[in-house]
Amino acid sequence: MAVRLNMSALPHIGCASVPSYDRSALKPGILHIGVGNFHRAHQAAYLDRLFETGRDHDWALCGAGLMAFDSKVHDALAKQDFLSTTVAQEANSTTLRITGPMVEFVVPENPQAIIDRLADPAIRIVSLTITEGGYFLDATGHFDSRHPAILADAGSHSTPKTVFGVIVSALRARRNAGQKAFTVMSCDNLPHNGRIAREAVAGLARMIDSELADWIDEHVTFPNAMVDRITPATGERERKLVRDHFGIDDAWPVFCEEFSQWVLEDKFADGRPALETVGVKFVDDVTPYEAMKIRILNGGHAIIAYSAALMDIHFVHEAMQNDLVRRFLTKVEEEEIIPVVPPVPETDLGDYHRLTQRRFANPKIGDTVRRLCFDGSNRQPKFILPSIVDNLDRGRPPVGLALESALWCRYCYGQTDSGASVAPNDPAWDRLTETAKTAKTNPDAWLGMRDVYGDLAKDERFGRLFADWLARLWRDGTKRTLAFYLDS
Structure with a gap:
């Protein structure tokens, strides 16, 4: 007993x-x-x-x-x-x-x-x-x-x-x-x-x-x-x-x-x-450690979260067992996040990324994809947008990060690819769902949420990437869209 x-x-x-x-x-x-x-x-x-x-x-x-x-x-x-x-x-x-x-x-x-x-x-x-x-x-x-x-x-x-x-x-x-x-x-x-x-x-x-x-x-x-x-x-x-x-x-x-x-x-x-x-x-200064963790680990959580959720994957370790999700994470991290993370004392960013992948794949934790999806309206501006802005400032198109943003929008529509309902999962869920429905035919509506995207909404390069990915997600679904991105 x-x-x-x-x-x-x-x-x-x-x-x-x-x-x-x-x-x-x-x-x-x-x-x-x-x-x-x-x-x-x-x-x-x-x-x-x-x-x-x-x-x-x-x-x-x-x-x-x-x-x-x-x-x-x-x-x-x-x-x-x-x-x-x-x-x-x-x-x-x-x-x-x-x-x-x-x-x-x-x-x-x-x-x-x-x-x-x-x-x-x-x-x-x-x-x-x-x-x-x-x-x-x-x-x-x-x-x-x-x-x-x-x-x-x-x-x-x-x-x-x-x-x-x-x-x-x-x-x-x-x-x-x-x-x-x-x-x-x-x-x-x-x-x-x-x-x-x-x-x-x-x-x-x-x-x-x-x-x-x-x-x-x-x-x-x-x-x-x-x-x-x-x-x-x-x-x-x-x-x-x-x-x-x-x-x-x-x-x-x-x-x-x-x-x-x-x-x-x-x-x-x-x-x-x-x-x-x-x-x-x-x-004396925690800034380099903050940037590393928030962009690589928390940004990585966001990258796998919405793609996995739209494919009805429940646990995070199960998402890491999915070839498309795991490769999506690796490609975006290596091409668009790690290159814009400032150096961290006595730390190899590639090693840190591989450590986070092992942590995500831990089957004992029982961490849920839904938890990672929670509160995107507060997390996206902190975990994802800084890397998008840095890539744009360097003249690099944030292709994978734009796909991540489109996946978040598609998730907030409130329905997975299989037609299963997504229960409210954000303090601003009602507004997000309404905006995601409008964005299905008018992607600018999503980027127009200034409390999330700020001035990024004015960047035509990002706007085109986001719109193209959102249209493809609706047309082809998450699996085929991820496969297209990975083969590009």
């Missing part, structure tokens, strides 16, 4: 390593907003390893969240003393670890409770995984001060509703109390995520109180980071596997690959844990 995960069950768990550190002695030093699978497989896992070394126990995690989903997260984790089963899987191995660096979770959907917790000077870092779409960016990739949610927080700043409204209110309270500022550390998959977080926090503050904004500019730090670990969503399949195969009844286990990477700028306002002792790479 499976053992229900909690502190009292740890002595009875034999198939997983468990914390040897005294969790009762841990004290929160980091408040993390957005406790999802990636956070627990990445940042929390690094802290768990650090605590095992016997040091920095005053840097434990306090979870927090502002979304309705965060209540479900809180309830699931609270019942198991904020422990998590982390299952790291490779093709030939499976490793289980019970992690325990989180010791609190502020009751979700209560912004004031988070503000009050942040008033404690023991909290020296606020970390974020709020997804790419949570930063209120405009078409240029900068903070959108005209977004309705931001305008609402600026107008009623004593009762904020957004993450950044909460952070600004907490910083105001700390300044007024004469306390030190905390570091805002984004762990989201965005280029220059620290800069973006700074723009959002300082930008909103300036709309409320210019002196507060000046204080934030002077005292708050926002390190850029590159984070990487493939972490699929948890469903009944994962819960059943942990329960039936390993005898652990965990309401929300987290599955991931063995590989993990974290490159972080060493810019902290009031100290930090010694994460360099457990594999985090601290650098």
Whole structure:
């Protein structure tokens, strides 16, 4: 019979390593907003390893969240003393670890409770995984001060509703109390995520109180980071596997690959844990690492996602077993992405690309194509468009990347090549579907989404490539279109 995960069950768990550190002695030093699978497989896992070394126990995690989903997260984790089963899987191995660096979770959907917790000077870092779409960016990739949610927080700043409204209110309270500022550390998959977080926090503050904004500019730090670990969503399949195969009844286990990477700028306002002792790479400038990961790995995910989805392929490793999809990925990466990625210190980009292919092909992860397809309206401008623009600037036609864009458009039509329906899979799904239907006969309608494509819509070279590929997809289907591209 499976053992229900909690502190009292740890002595009875034999198939997983468990914390040897005294969790009762841990004290929160980091408040993390957005406790999802990636956070627990990445940042929390690094802290768990650090605590095992016997040091920095005053840097434990306090979870927090502002979304309705965060209540479900809180309830699931609270019942198991904020422990998590982390299952790291490779093709030939499976490793289980019970992690325990989180010791609190502020009751979700209560912004004031988070503000009050942040008033404690023991909290020296606020970390974020709020997804790419949570930063209120405009078409240029900068903070959108005209977004309705931001305008609402600026107008009623004593009762904020957004993450950044909460952070600004907490910083105001700390300044007024004469306390030190905390570091805002984004762990989201965005280029220059620290800069973006700074723009959002300082930008909103300036709309409320210019002196507060000046204080934030002077005292708050926002390190850029590159984070990487493939972490699929948890469903009944994962819960059943942990329960039936390993005898652990965990309401929300987290599955991931063995590989993990974290490159972080060493810019902290009031100290930090010694994460360099457990594999985090601290650098002066994370930009080259960001570009490599976002363009090669995340861009690669987008390349395989929509082609696989249109052919009704469910799992990512199955997509990599498909000759057309795998060759499509390789050709676009080698001809249009890797040549425009800036050099990375002590890194061979070709080796990195081959590593990502092996990671995508991992059959144990169970990562779904649908997850990779999610939120294209926020991901395409960050993962795909920069490579398109760089190719155009160099006079190179982005043929394969234009096909990727056409595949995304075709996917958003809401129907695969077989006629199966595609369930809504983007915060802007209704608009995307309507626009994709118009684009079937008027491709310019798709490129006219300025919040996605910006000025790229004006480039006739890209427009012609996109229109030709979209027409071919509708005429010939995905398989024949990929074959035509690969034989060209």
